[in-house]
Amino acid sequence: QEQLQQWGAGLLKPSETLSLTCGVDGGSLSLYYWSWIRQSPGKGLEWIGEISHSGITNYNPSLKSRVTISSDTSKHEFSLKLSSVTVADTAMYYCARGWGLTGYFDYWGQGTQVTVSS
Amino acid sequence: EIVLTQSPGTLSLSPGERATLSCRASQSFSSSYLAWYQQKPGQAPRLLIFGASSRATGIPDRFSGRRSGTDFTLTISRLEAEDFAVYYCQQYATSPGTFGQGTKVEIK
Numbered sequence: 528q529e530q531l532q533q534w535g536a537g538l539l540k541p542s543e544t545l546s547l548t549c550g551v552d553g554g555s556l557s558l559y560y561w562s563w564i565r566q567s568p569g570k571g572l573e574w575i576g577e578i579s580h581s582g583i584t585n586y587n588p589s590l591k592s593r594v595t596i597s598s599d600t601s602k603h604e605f606s607l608k609l610s611s612v613t614v615a616d617t618a619m620y621y622c623a624r625g626w627g628l629t630g631y632f633d634y635w636g637q638g639t640q641v642t643v644s645s
Numbered sequence: 646e647i648v649l650t651q652s653p654g655t656l657s658l659s660p661g662e663r664a665t666l667s668c669r670a671s672q673s674f675s676s677s678y679l680a681w682y683q684q685k686p687g688q689a690p691r692l693l694i695f696g697a698s699s700r701a702t703g704i705p706d707r708f709s710g711r712r713s714g715t716d717f718t719l720t721i722s723r724l725e726a727e728d729f730a731v732y733y734c735q736q737y738a739t740s741p742g743t744f745g746q747g748t749k750v751e752i753k
Binding site: 571587588589621623626627628629631632633635636637638 | 738
């Protein structure tokens, strides 16, 4: 049973960089793709991007210019950075385990509410 | 990107009734790369169905999914108290994967 635990700052000012990390309790990052997804009342569920077990990344074109997803296999962690945040980036952010490139998600983190406010 | 439209927005039913939820894709995709999730307040989405009709591990058989062209359906054969929640479909046939806006199943 995989468990994903996520953490990071929940309150940001406009123009700051959002930074979240997700730890994988079940073991290594091997064999799967690891995604970040966000959910807001206005836009619903939105896939942000993913990183493969070999470090290949794939981002949503709508956010690509501001997103960086990285991983630390030795720590069984992967991270999200979203630069130049605005109020529109206010959302619940989830990490999730994906099956294959652009796959479905069978395990999710508990979510982190990120609020952008001046 | 593929847009998924779910209907109805809200479904009001009683326990024991049958629930039929629809998800329509804006364009056809050859593979049945569609998943369904259940989300309860304060919780992350939970995977129910993948590949349009395969139940995820531990999902009861009252949940079923099927595909007909660009139309996908999630059926809950007999609603139980714990099934009242919001349901989302997600396509993963093309990148970026996209989600529908959700259908809320509420107690009548």
